[in-house]
Structures are given as C-alpha cells and as structure tokens.
Amino acid sequence: xxxxxxxxxxxxxxxxxxxxxxxxxxxxxxxxxxxxxxxxxxxxxxxxxxxxxxxxxxxxxxxxxxxxxxxxxxxxxxxxxxxxxxxxxxxxxxxxxxxxxxxxxxxxxxxxxxxxxxxxxxxxxxxxxxxxxxxxxxxxxxxxxxxxxxxxxxxxxxxxxxxxxxxxxxxxxxxxxxxxxxxxxxxxxxxxxxxxxxxxxxxxxxxxxxxxxxxxxxxxxxxxxxxxxxxxxxxxxxxxxxxxxxxxxxxxxxxxxxxxxxxxxxxxxxxxxxxxxxxxxxxxxxxxxxxxxxxxxxxxxxxxxxxxxxxxxxxxxxxxxxxxxxxxxxxxxxxxxxxxxxxxxxxxxxxxxxxxxxxxxxxxxxxxxxxxxxxxxxxxxxxxxxxxxxxxxxxxxxxxxxxxxxxxxxxxxxxxxxxxxxxxxxxxxxxxxxxxxxxxxxxxxxxxxxxxxxxxxxxxxxxxxxxxxxxxxxxxxxxxxxxxxxxxxxxxxxxxxxxxxxxxxxxxxxxxxxxxxxxxxxxxxxxxxxxxxxxxxxxxxxxxxxxxxxxxxxxxxxxxxxxxxxxxxxxxxxxxxxxxxxxxxxxxxxxxxxxxxxxxxxxxxxxxxxxxxxxxxxxxxxxxxxxxxx
Amino acid sequence: xxxxxxxxxxxxxxxxxxxxxxxxxxxxxxxxxxxxxxxxxxxxxxxxxxxxxxxxxxxxxxxxxxxxxxxxxxxxxxxxxxxxxxxxxxxxxxxxxxxxxxxxxxxxxxxxxxxxxxxxxxxxxxxxxxxxxxxxxxxxxxxxxxxxxxxxxxxxxxxxxxxxxxxxxxxxxxxxxxxxxxxxxxxxxxxxxxxxxxxxxxxxxxxxxxxxxxxxxxxxxxxxxxxxxxxxxxxxxxxxxxxxxxxxxxxxxxxxxxxxxxxxxxxxxxxxxxxxxxxxxxxxxxxxxxxxxxxxxxx
Numbered sequence: 001x002x003x004x005x006x007x008x009x010x011x012x013x014x015x016x017x018x019x020x021x022x023x024x025x026x027x028x029x030x031x032x033x034x035x036x037x038x039x040x041x042x043x044x045x046x047x048x049x050x051x052x053x054x055x056x057x058x059x060x061x062x063x064x065x066x067x068x069x070x071x072x073x074x075x076x077x078x079x080x081x082x083x084x085x086x087x088x089x090x091x092x093x094x095x096x097x098x099x100x101x102x103x104x105x106x107x108x109x110x111x112x113x114x115x116x117x118x119x120x121x122x123x124x125x126x127x128x129x130x131x132x133x134x135x136x137x138x139x140x141x142x143x144x145x146x147x148x149x150x151x152x153x154x155x156x157x158x159x160x161x162x163x164x165x166x167x168x169x170x171x172x173x174x175x176x177x178x179x180x181x182x183x184x185x186x187x188x189x190x191x192x193x194x195x196x197x198x199x200x201x202x203x204x205x206x207x208x209x210x211x212x213x214x215x216x217x218x219x220x221x222x223x224x225x226x227x228x229x230x231x232x233x234x235x236x237x238x239x240x241x242x243x244x245x246x247x248x249x250x251x252x253x254x255x256x257x258x259x260x261x262x263x264x265x266x267x268x269x270x271x272x273x274x275x276x277x278x279x280x281x282x283x284x285x286x287x288x289x290x291x292x293x294x295x296x297x298x299x300x301x302x303x304x305x306x307x308x309x310x311x312x313x314x315x316x317x318x319x320x321x322x323x324x325x326x327x328x329x330x331x332x333x334x335x336x337x338x339x340x341x342x343x344x345x346x347x348x349x350x351x352x353x354x355x356x357x358x359x360x361x362x363x364x365x366x367x368x369x370x371x372x373x374x375x376x377x378x379x380x381x382x383x384x385x386x387x388x389x390x391x392x393x394x395x396x397x398x399x400x401x402x403x404x405x406x407x408x409x410x411x412x413x414x415x416x417x418x419x420x421x422x423x424x425x426x427x428x429x430x431x432x433x434x435x436x437x438x439x440x441x442x443x444x445x446x447x448x449x450x451x452x453x454x455x456x457x458x459x460x461x462x463x464x465x466x467x468x469x470x471x472x473x474x475x476x477x478x479x480x481x482x483x484x485x486x487x488x489x490x491x492x493x494x495x496x497x498x499x500x501x502x503x504x505x506x507x508x509x510x511x512x513x514x515x516x517x518x519x520x521x522x523x524x525x526x527x528x529x530x531x532x533x534x535x536x537x538x539x540x541x542x543x544x545x546x547x548x549x550x551x552x553x554x555x556x557x558x559x560x561x562x563x564x565x566x567x568x569x570x571x572x573x574x575x576x577x578x579x580x581x582x583x584x585x586x587x588x589x590x591x592x593x594x595x596x597x598x599x600x601x602x603x604x605x606x607x608x609x610x611x612x613x614x615x616x617x618x619x620x621x622x623x624x625x626x627x628x629x630x
Numbered sequence: 631x632x633x634x635x636x637x638x639x640x641x642x643x644x645x646x647x648x649x650x651x652x653x654x655x656x657x658x659x660x661x662x663x664x665x666x667x668x669x670x671x672x673x674x675x676x677x678x679x680x681x682x683x684x685x686x687x688x689x690x691x692x693x694x695x696x697x698x699x700x701x702x703x704x705x706x707x708x709x710x711x712x713x714x715x716x717x718x719x720x721x722x723x724x725x726x727x728x729x730x731x732x733x734x735x736x737x738x739x740x741x742x743x744x745x746x747x748x749x750x751x752x753x754x755x756x757x758x759x760x761x762x763x764x765x766x767x768x769x770x771x772x773x774x775x776x777x778x779x780x781x782x783x784x785x786x787x788x789x790x791x792x793x794x795x796x797x798x799x800x801x802x803x804x805x806x807x808x809x810x811x812x813x814x815x816x817x818x819x820x821x822x823x824x825x826x827x828x829x830x831x832x833x834x835x836x837x838x839x840x841x842x843x844x845x846x847x848x849x850x851x852x853x854x855x856x857x858x859x860x861x862x863x864x865x866x867x868x869x870x871x872x873x874x875x876x877x878x879x880x881x882x883x884x885x886x887x888x889x890x891x892x893x894x895x896x897x898x899x900x901x902x903x904x905x906x907x908x909x910x911x912x913x914x915x916x917x918x919x920x921x922x923x924x925x926x927x928x929x
Binding site: 027228230231240248273274281282283293295297299300301302304306323327423458459461463464466475 | 636638666667668670672675680682686688689690691692693696698699701702704705706708710729731732897899900906908910911912914915917918919920922924927928929
C-alpha cells in the first residue's frame with residue numbers, strides 16, 4: 001500500500017507546520033513515511049512545497065504523482081496541478097486568479113505551464129485548472145478557508161490575525177479527513193505540535209474539528225500496530241550518529257544544507273554517557289568559525305589533540321577546505337568532513353540536490369595522499385556511516401569525506417528504532433596511544449607498517465609538518481626518505497581497501513540472478529528499492545542493484561565480481577558526466593551499457609525511474625535524461 | 631635541566647631576527663617551567679614558521695595564514711595546553727588576516743608571536759602588509775604602493791586583551807614580554823620587530839636601535855570602566871612610528887571573559903571534562919547514550 005500527498009505554499013506561510021502536523025498524525029497511526037522539502041534560497045515569498053509518501057511498509061522515495069494535493073495559494077495550483085491523480089484541495093477564494101497574478105512564478109516555469117495549458121485548452125486561471133482537473137476525473141475539494149477562520153475568530157473571541165495561524169491546521173485536517181483514520185491521531189498530533197505553545201491548542205483543535213466535517217473519508221486506512229519508530233532527517237541522522245560515535249569537537253561555517261547538523265549539535269552539547277550502568281554526561285565543543293578554512297583548521301587541530309573531530313559543509317565551503325585536507329593527508333591527521341552536496345557548480349542551486357561533486361570529493365587537495373570517501377544512500381546509512389567515518393579517520397590517520405546529498409539531508413523517513421541501534425558499531429581508535437611524556441617519540445615511526453602509533457598533543461612531544469618529514473616529524477627533503485614516507489602514506493589506502501568489509505563497500509539488493517544490473521550511489525537507492533517489486537510484477541524486469549558506498553578506496557574487485565555475467569549495466573546518477581560510471585571505466589575497464597542521468601536539482605522519483613529502467617531494458621535506450629520535479 | 635631547543639639544524643640567514651625570537655621564546659618557556667609535553671608551538675608558512683622544529687616542545691607546522699585556526703582547535707580540545715602561535719607578518723596579516731581579526735572576537739587563551747620584518751623573506755623579499763607605503767626594499771622593482779597595516783591597532787580594535795611589541799635583538803626584554811603574554815588569560819599578541827638582513831635594507835638593526843624606546847608600566851585596565859580610556863591611549867601609542875618607536879606592553883584587559891569560560895557557561899563540565907580528556911568507549915563500545923535524543927524524535 002502506498003499513498004502520496006503534497007502541500008505547497010509561500011515559504012514561511014506554514015507549509016512546514018502543516019506537513020509536520022499531517023505527518024505526525026499519519027505516523028501516529030503506525031504508517032511509515034518518506035518526506036521531502038523543496039524550497040528556494042530565500043526566507044519568504046517564494047514557492048515551497050513538501051511531498052510525502054505513506055506506506056504500511058518502510059518507504060524510501062517520492063513519487064511524481066500525488067493522491068492528494070493540498071494547496072492554500074494560487075501558485076501551488078499552477079505549479080502542481082499536472083501532478084494530481086486523486087484529490088485536489090484548493091481555496092475557493094482563489095478561483096478567479098489568473099496565472100499573470102502570480103508574480104513570484106519564474107518566467108521559465110510560467111512559459112512551461114502556459115505551454116501545457118495551451119495544448120490542453122486550459123484557461124490560464126485557477127478556475128480553468130479546476131475545470132480541467134474535474135474533466136480528468138480528479139476530485140476537486142474547494143475549501144473556504146476565510147469563512148472557517150472567521151468562525152474561529154468569532155467563536156473564540158480572538159482577532160483574525162491570530163485565527164489565521166490555524167490555516168495550516170485546516171489544510172492538514174482536510175487531507176487527513178480523506179484518509180479515514182480516527183480523528184484522535186490528528187488531535188494527538190496537534191497537542192504534540194503545539195506542546196510548547198499550549199495556548200494555541202484549543203484554536204487548532206477547533207480548526208481541525210471544522211475541517212474534518214468538510215469531506216468524507218475515501219481511503220479507509222486502518223491503524224497499524226504501533227511500532228517503535230522514529231522520524232529522522234539526514235542532518236539529524238548525521239548529528240546523532242556523530243554523537244554516538246564519540247564526537248568531541250565540531251566546527252562549522254553556516255551554509256545550506258549543512259548547517260542544520262551543526263546547529264543540532266550546538267543545541268545538544270552535553271551528551272549522555274553510560275559506563276557500567278552509571279549514567280553521566282560529557283561535553284561536546286561546537287564552534288561557529290569565521291570561514292570554512294578556519295572550520296577545517298580547527299577540526300584538524302582538535303584531532304591532533306586526540307579528539308574525534310569533524311566539520312560539516314557544502315560545495316563552496318568544501319572548496320575552501322582543499323588545502324587543509326592536503327595538509328591532513330600529508331601529516332596523517334584524522335579528520336571527518338561531512339560533505340552535504342547540493343546543486344553545483346558555483347552557487348548553483350543552493351537549496352536543491354545533485355551528485356556532481358563526487359569526483360571533486362575524491363580528488364580534493366593538491367598532491368597524492370590517502371583519502372577515504374564514502375556516500376550514504378538513506379537516513380539509517382547516514383547514522384551508521386557517521387560512526388564509521390570516525391573509525392576510518394582514526395584507523396588510517398587520514399581525512400575522511402562523508403557525502404550526504406541535500407535530498408537525503410532535507411528528507412525524512414520513519415525508521416524502526418532498531419535501525420539506529422549502534423551496539424554493533426565498534427569504536428575503533430586505531431593506533432591511538434598515550435606514551436610516556438618524558439620519552440622521545442617518533443610520530444611517523446616506520447616500525448609497524450604504514451600506520452604509526454599516534455600519541456595526542458598533550459600526552460607526549462611530537463612534531464607535525466606539512467613539509468615532507470622524517471620519522472621524527474621534522475622537515476626532510478632527502479630523496480630516499482621522500483620515497484619511503486610517500487609510500488608509507490599511500491600504503492594506508494591499500495590497507496583500508498583490504499580491511500573495509502565488503503558489505504560496507506557495496507550494498508547489493510534485488511535479484512541476484514538478474515541479467516540487468518543497476519549501479520548507483522547515494523539517494524537514487526531509495527527510489528530503486530521502491531520500484532523493484534513493480535518492475536518484476538508489472539513488467540517482468542528482473543533487476544539487481546549495486547549501490548557503491550566507497551569511492552576511495554574504490555571497491556574494484558568487489559564490484560567486478562558483482563557485475564560478472566550481467567548483460568546490462570545501467571548507471572543511475574544525479575549528474576551530467578556519470579561520475580561513478582567513469583570510475584567504473586577507470587578501475588574495472590568496463591563501461592556501463594546504459595545511463596539514466598538527472599541534473600535538474602531534484603531527486604529521482606519512482607515514476608520517472610521506473611519508466612526509465614523500462615526504456616533502457618525493453619527499448620535499449622542508451623542514455624535517458626530525467627527532468628521531473630518542480 | 632630541560633633543554634627547550636632541539637638539535638635540528640637552523641637554516642635561517644646569519645643574524646636573522648628569528649634567532650633572537652627563538653632564544654627569547656625558549657628562555658620564556660624555561661623560566662616558566664612549562665612541561666614540554668604540555669606546550670604546543672603552532673606556525674604557518676615562511677622563514678619564521680620553521681620555528682616549531684627548533685623548539686623542544688610539541689610543534690605543528692601548518693599552512694600559510696592558518697596557524698591560528700589549528701592553534702584554536704588544539705586549545706579548545708585541550709585547554710590544559712599552553713598554545714603559542716609563531717608566524718610572519720605576511721602570514722598573519724596578509725593571507726591569514728581574517729583569522730587574526732576573528733581571534734580577537736573569541737579571546738581564546740592563546741599567545742600569538744608576530745615575526746614582523748616587512749617582507750616575504752622565503753619568496754625573495756616581496757612587500758609584506760607591514761611595509762610602509764613609499765618604501766622600496768632591496769628586491770622590490772618599484773616602491774611599495776600599498777599602505778601598511780598596524781598590527782597593534784588592528785589587534786586592539788579586534789578585541790585582543792593583551793597587546794605588546796618587542797624587538798627581536800633585545801632578547802631579554804622580548805623574553806619578559808613573551809612570559810607575560812603566555813601568562814595572560816586570553817588572546818595575546820606580541821608584535822616582534824625584526825630586521826631581515828637579506829631583504830629589508832631599510833628597517834635595519836641600526837635603523838631600529840636609533841628609534842626604539844620602552845613604554846612605562848601603565849598598560850593594565852584596572853576597572854572595567856577605564857577600559858575604553860586605556861584602549862584609546864594604547865591606540866594613540868600604536869600609531870607612533872617614525873623617529874620614535876615604542877616597545878613594551880600597550881594594553882592588558884583581564885575583564886573580558888576568555889573563550890573557554892564562555893563555553894563553560896553553556897557546558898559547565900567543559901574544564902573538568904574537556905574533549906581531549908574524555909574516554910569515549912569501553913572495550914570498543916561507545917559509552918555515549920543517545921536514547922534521550924531518540925526519544926525526542928520518536929513517534
């Protein structure tokens with residue numbers, strides 16, 4: 001069972017509150033959710049929307065078409081009516097509005113919409129859209145928001161400005177009424193949403209009661225036995241993962257969509273600990289720095305003092321960190337950079353998503369040095385990878401770059417609490433030692449292979465230099481020393497390649513007997529997971545998906561094994577140049593047979609991806625470019 | 631007796647002012663009896679930034695302009711360490727000036743020793759941010775057309791709570807200033823004037839020694855109310871450059887909370903359980919418990 005819902009409105013007008021309320025009510029009845037927030041790089045006055053997939057099983061993706069579309073304003077109607085497939089809720093007072101009255105609509109968007117309207121003989125007004133939808137068999141639900149607000153104002157003797165704050169609740173409640181769930185779930189969600197503003201509860205309850213009377217249930221959802229579930233977005237998953245993994249220091253400079261992680265850590269700087277049943281706490285230091293260069297410098301410095309340290313940034317900030325990452329590689333200093341990838345190059349699409357920075361992450365920093373780069377494909381992976389990233393940084397004494405796309409950072413899913421169980425995620429501090437401070441110590445000792453014991457600053461005297469250095473850490477330009485120390489560093493990458501478990505390098509799912517392999521990384525995992533069953537049952541297409549999780553070291557042997565005997569290798573990526581595909585060509589000397597690519601800043605949805613896979617497999621289309629989403 | 635100098639071969643030019651600074655700094659560490667393993671010298675890039683290799687405490691030789699950032703991370707992770715930054719004028723006031731200014735806003739307890747010789751020595755003598763306009767040092771094809779930055783005035787207005795100037799060839803005086811800077815609880819700047827015998831043929835030993843004179847001891851802010859008056863006085867003094875050049879301590883203010891104290895206001899256990907002190911696992915198992923955080927997001 002799957003149901004899709006969306007709500008749109010002007011940014012800052014309460015779309016987030018309404019979607020939060022609706023989500024809580026539905027998940028309160030035991031359903032799993034996957035939600036995505038799309039917004040402009042602005043504070044107010046631009047179109048934003050939230051899309052939600054609801055299922056009785058875990059769900060990992062969004063869809064192009066919605067069972068329920070909820071709107072307050074005219075712009076949402078114009079932007080999204082083509083995506084409606086069931087029920088369409090709109091404000092009655094908007095019907096006379098024409099598309100020209102929506103000034104915030106981008107000219108390119110308006111042209112596209114008008115093109116469609118012209119082709120389909122739709123009058124360019126809300127009324128025109130509503131007539132079109134009706135003719136298509138979509139149930140349109142007019143709501144007189146203003147009248148309800150006036151009633152609330154009168155019944156509670158409050159002014160209209162205050163009453164208007166319940167607009168979001170009305171919209172969410174009309175949608176909720178369609179589901180057929182007991183209204184108590186909605187009322188509980190209201191109490192929960194407004195728990196910090198209890199004065200607002202009676203007004204919102206009244207708004208809900210009135211809205212619930214407007215429509216009859218159509219979906220007849222039944223409550224599911226409540227599981228032990230959490231609702232988590234990518235930023236929070238990374239932050240909580242870092243906390244579980246023992247973070248002691250995080251530095252950051254504000255940037256979308258990375259800052260939310262650091263702000264979460266700032267709000268939770270005292271974390272709980274338990275040792276032998278004794279509860280205590282420990283502080284985490286979080287610093288907002290003057291720029292990203294300072295952020296990475298401080299994080300490396302804290303790492304030298306023996307602390308698990310990290311920073312979080314996005315493309316422009318990551319670019320500024322390049323030189324310091326090279327320094328960390330040269331000095332064998334552990335540090336974790338959580339790299340939130342958004343639409344690039346330059347400022348690009350700062351609040352949208354993409355996968356075009358993969359090669360930049362792998363190649364960042366001048367010179368050759370071991371670097372570990374991994375990318376997560378969903379919220380649970382983000383959590384566990386945040387712990388793993390610290391382990392790898394310390395085990396191989398080198399920078400680790402953890403890639404999380406905007407479409408994972410700003411989406412949320414409901415997970416079983418067990419998905420975030422970290423009792424099996426070991427804390428591996430590598431060769432961290434506390435040596436006798438009076439004894440001399442060679443930081444880059446060659447005695448025990450490529451990883452030398454690392455005694456933190458403050459525990460014994462050591463030298464660290466970005467210049468080539470000898471075992472002592474002092475500057476050395478001798479050619480033989482250079483050859484040896486260079487190789488020492490690079491050998492750590494071979495060691496990592498040998499030691500990182502295969503199931504961490506690749507995530508393989510689907511039908512192992514399938515002759516069609518999909519290779520991908522990051523966020524398309526979710527949509528691929530959710531279409532496997534349909535492709536098999538509706539189109540008899542068997543698929544095996546290989547989600548690559550590490551890019552340095554690249555899992556060459558493991559991937560070669562996985563791709564043996566595959567007739568088609570379909571590369572699915574959110575970029576133009578198929579960057580993962582080119583790594584496959586470079587390391588495996590094979591080229592993917594088909595490409596499904598998308599670089600419009602929006603994540604892949606199940607409808608377009610299912611269609612694209614069919615076109616690749618059944619029609620042998622070699623390159624398919626996707627462009628859906630608003 | 632602890633030797634605070636390493637046996638590394640020093641490759642500075644003969645009679646470089648850096649020799650005076652490394653002597654003053656090691657004598658200061660020795661006088662204060664600082665545990666070698668509890669001190670860290672952090673530097674950037676340039677002649678002066680090789681200094682960690684010559685001082686027998688932990689050394690971190692970082693990137694051009696970025697020493698303050700690394701030093702800040704080290705100090706924040708382990709506030710029990712004495713953290714010193716040694717970098718040149720190009721490093722701290724050119725490429726790294728953003729960090730230099732921002733350090734004042736934090737007032738973290740670190741000591742910044744600015745090797746100030748007016749030139750980029752290691753790249754063969756280009757003008758640094760402290761070289762005055764109109765001067766044409768030896769390797770400049772034309773006279774310098776940029777105005778100079780005044781490190782003292784910049785530090786004072788940025789929020790540094792200890793601001794001093796020393797002269798590299800007066801090693802005993804410089805040592806005493808460095809000691810006071812280290813003992814000051816907050817961000818301390820010591821602007822150390824030093825001749826570059828190879829590239830700065832204008833601000834030479836003879837040039838300086840004709841001009842420098844020592845300030846009196848009236849630099850400390852005694853009550854919060856007199857802070858602005860003391861700072862104004864220090865600012866005016868900092869602009870004195872010409873026939874007479876003052877050295878000594880210009881300003882000290884102990885009423886501004888140090889950055890660690892500000893952190894401790896949010897996380898009271900910071901000083902007793904700072905990050906570098908924490909044990910985060912027991913036999914490879916995380917001791918951090920996230921159940922309270924999961925409770926907040928549970929449905």
